[in-house]
Amino acid sequence: MNFVIVGATLPDGKSADLFVTDGVFATEAARGATTIDAAGLTALPGLVDLHTHLREPGYEQSETILTGSRAAAAGGFTAVHAMANTSPVADTAGVVEQVYSLGAQHGYVTVRPIGAVTMGLAGERLSEIGAMAGSRARVTVFSDDGKCVSDALLMRRALEYVKTFGGVIAQHAQEPRLTEGAQMNEGALSGELGLAGWPAVAEESIIARDVLLAQQVGARLHICHVSTAGSVDVVRWAKARGIDVTAEVTPHHLLLTEELARSYDSRFKVNPPLRREEDVHALRGALADGTIDIVATDHAPHPLESKECAWDEASFGMVGLESALSVVQLAMVDAGLIDWADVARVFSSKPAEIGGLAGYDHAFVPGGTANLTLYDAAHQRVFGLGDLRGKGLNTPYLGRELPGRVVATIHNGYPTVLDGELVDAATVAADAVNYTSRNPSA
Numbered sequence: 001m002n003f004v005i006v007g008a009t010l011p012d013g014k015s016a017d018l019f020v021t022d023g024v025f026a027t028e029a030a031r032g033a034t035t036i037d038a039a040g041l042t043a044l045p046g047l048v049d050l051h052t053h054l055r056e057p058g059y060e061q062s063e064t065i066l067t068g069s070r071a072a073a074a075g076g077f078t079a080v081h082a083m084a085n086t087s088p089v090a091d092t093a094g095v096v097e098q099v100y101s102l103g104a105q106h107g108y109v110t111v112r113p114i115g116a117v118t119m120g121l122a123g124e125r126l127s128e129i130g131a132m133a134g135s136r137a138r139v140t141v142f143s144d145d146g147k148c149v150s151d152a153l154l155m156r157r158a159l160e161y162v163k164t165f166g167g168v169i170a171q172h173a174q175e176p177r178l179t180e181g182a183q184m185n186e187g188a189l190s191g192e193l194g195l196a197g198w199p200a201v202a203e204e205s206i207i208a209r210d211v212l213l214a215q216q217v218g219a220r221l222h223i224c225h226v227s228t229a230g231s232v233d234v235v236r237w238a239k240a241r242g243i244d245v246t247a248e249v250t251p252h253h254l255l256l257t258e259e260l261a262r263s264y265d266s267r268f269k270v271n272p273p274l275r276r277e278e279d280v281h282a283l284r285g286a287l288a289d290g291t292i293d294i295v296a297t298d299h300a301p302h303p304l305e306s307k308e309c310a311w312d313e314a315s316f317g318m319v320g321l322e323s324a325l326s327v328v329q330l331a332m333v334d335a336g337l338i339d340w341a342d343v344a345r346v347f348s349s350k351p352a353e354i355g356g357l358a359g360y361d362h363a364f365v366p367g368g369t370a371n372l373t374l375y376d377a378a379h380q381r382v383f384g385l386g387d388l389r390g391k392g393l394n395t396p397y398l399g400r401e402l403p404g405r406v407v408a409t410i411h412n413g414y415p416t417v418l419d420g421e422l423v424d425a426a427t428v429a430a431d432a433v434n435y436t437s438r439n440p441s442a
């Protein structure tokens with residue numbers, strides 16, 4: 001399927017027509033190409049999420065690779081990195097190849113499995129890192145996310161191992177002893193609400209330790225979901241010393257604060273917890289000045305019963321794929337802190353670079369694989385259940401006014417979203433087979 005996309009606004013603000021022919025960007029329209037009127041729409045390179053929980057295998061009641069892929073496409077994503085905390089855990093070549101294959105079959109997005117750092121996420125011995133890297137899934141990112149690699153010796157060995165092939169360890173920074181039973185950010189409010197506190201230092205101390213380990217080993221380190229002003233200071237310090245560290249922030253940590261816990265509504269219970277206003281302020285500044293490299297969703301779907309219960313008993317996590325771009329527009333673009341070229345960087349080229357995903361650094365260049373999103377930034381909507389496309393309904397934005405709407409998503413040259421609606425699964429799967437047969441090495 002070929003496209004002429006007329007009058008799109010590129011991230012740099014210039015208007016252009018884009019041509020998609022046989023899966024790649026072209027310099028002119030193919031005969032019989034389908035026209036998409038993109039007047040008033042911003043064309044972004046396909047969004048890349050470095051931190052998605054797809055839940056399959058093992059927790060298919062929460063999400064599947066298919067439903068999570070559909071949520072991602074609806075949110076403007078063309079690639080997601082699937083976290084390893086499935087059942088079985090993605091700690092062997094067999095599991096990551098299964099996740100990779102299912103993603104490729106469904107075809108809504110490119111699914112790149114993340115491998116566990118330790119067997120069973122148990123934090124005792126390293127997983128089959130080399131076998132996963134050498135598998136068909138070509139894993140380059142390793143994380144025990146959900147859990148912290150808290151053993152310093154294991155962390156050091158993991159960094160040494162991935163250094164041999166240019167991989168990266170993505171750390172969920174949560175000192176376990178300091179956060180036993182923790183329910184929300186530690187401070188005056190946690191005392192007032194009677195909920196066990198989660199101190200900022202539990203995150204900051206692990207980041208400080210790990211940037212020093214990364215420096216000593218000379219390996220790449222990535223910090224998941226940075227949530228405190230102190231963490232920003234540590235990352236800024238490490239970067240100034242030339243340490244090879246990158247960091248992500250979630251959309252919810254850019255917008256929401258711990259005050260929402262007053263409702264005892266567990267939709268606002270998340271790991272790491274929502275923090276103070278001054279943390280949100282520091283995170284926004286750090287994303288704007290490049291101290292924080294990327295936005296990642298930490299999309300964490302849960303079945304209703306594990307959220308519709310007392311705060312103490314509820315699971316941690318929020319869904320985020322469908323709302324991510326809107327929330328970043330609201331918190332960052334509309335606030336005048338970053339522009340759309342920055343959005344393209346923090347949501348596409350930079351996460352692709354960290355994840356080792358080719359082709360996202362020169363978006364829209366003729367000959368390059370056509371991954372793009374057409375976004376209507378002028379649209380306003382009250383975010384509702386109808387905006388969710390995955391299985392998880394645990395969004396913190398229900399009933400909240402959010403800007404923007406994804407009008408079209410094109411993955412590997414074929415549409416996954418058109419006119420704001422998901423293309424049906426059979427059509428997308430067939431287009432994916434076509435793409436794979438033309439690009440056997442992809």
Ligand SMILES: [Zn+2]
Nearest residue numbers: 145146172224
């Ligand atoms: Zn995490």
